[in-house]
Amino acid sequence: MLKDKKIILGVTASIAAYKAATxxxxxxxxxxxxxxxxxxxxxxxxxxxxxxxLSKNTVLSDFFKHDDGEWNSHVDLGIWADVLLVAPTTANTMAKMAHGICDNLLLTTYLSAKCPVVHAPAMDLDMFKHPATLRNMDILRSYGDRFIEPSSGELASGLYGKGRMEDPEKIVEKLKEFFASKKKD
Structure with missing residues (x-):
């Protein structure tokens, strides 16, 4: 179901970023x-x-290459993708997306994306349940963004609760389900 799909994986600053490799x-x-x-x-x-x-592609982070001036077009990236998957999505990145702040390549690509957006949040339990985070998630849902809810378990802080980025295998399954449902439409 994912064969030949074009996926942008946005990776944000979370300890859960290690799961992005898998x-x-x-x-x-x-x-x-x-x-x-x-x-x-x-x-x-x-x-x-x-x-x-692992991706067999150059990782993008900056708007342009400093040594030769070549730029990474957020517009082209937003048109190219079949889905923008942000995993992990931090509270900070969600807040910026919800309010149109675009101070890095991922955020400008998000605002330019013509494709569906799927988030896999990762943060400490108190951050996840904070009213500002929940409100930002509601705002993003109102834009059509989808969420793969975080799971509960031991967090990097040592606390136990909801906030762990879902396991990569489950995220892949959710993407397959998403594309399967699109075929039916």
Missing amino acids: LVRLLVKEGAEVKVIMTPYAKEFISPVTMAT
Whole structure:
């Protein structure tokens, strides 16, 4: 169901970014073409080299290459993709998306995307249940964005609760279900 699908994977600055490596590997194994956009701080959590190797594509993070001036067109990326999957999605990134702030390549691509957007949130339980986060999720849903709810379990803080990014295997299954439902339409 994911064969030949064009997927942009947005990776944000969360400890759950390590799961993005498995996610990319599974998407490529399913036959998808994956382009990874990492926020600047996401690179503190997982290496662009890892993501480029697994996706078989250069990782995008900056608007342009500083050495030759070539630019990464957020408009072209937004047209190219069949889906924009943001996994993990942090509270910070959701807030910026909900309010149209576009201070990095992922956010400008989001605002330019012609494709469906799917979020897999990851954050500590108190951040997840904060009224501002819940309101931002409602705003994003009103734009047509979809969410793969986080699971409960032990969090990086050592606390236990809802906020863990869903397992990569389940995210892939949810994407398959999404595309299967689109075929029926």
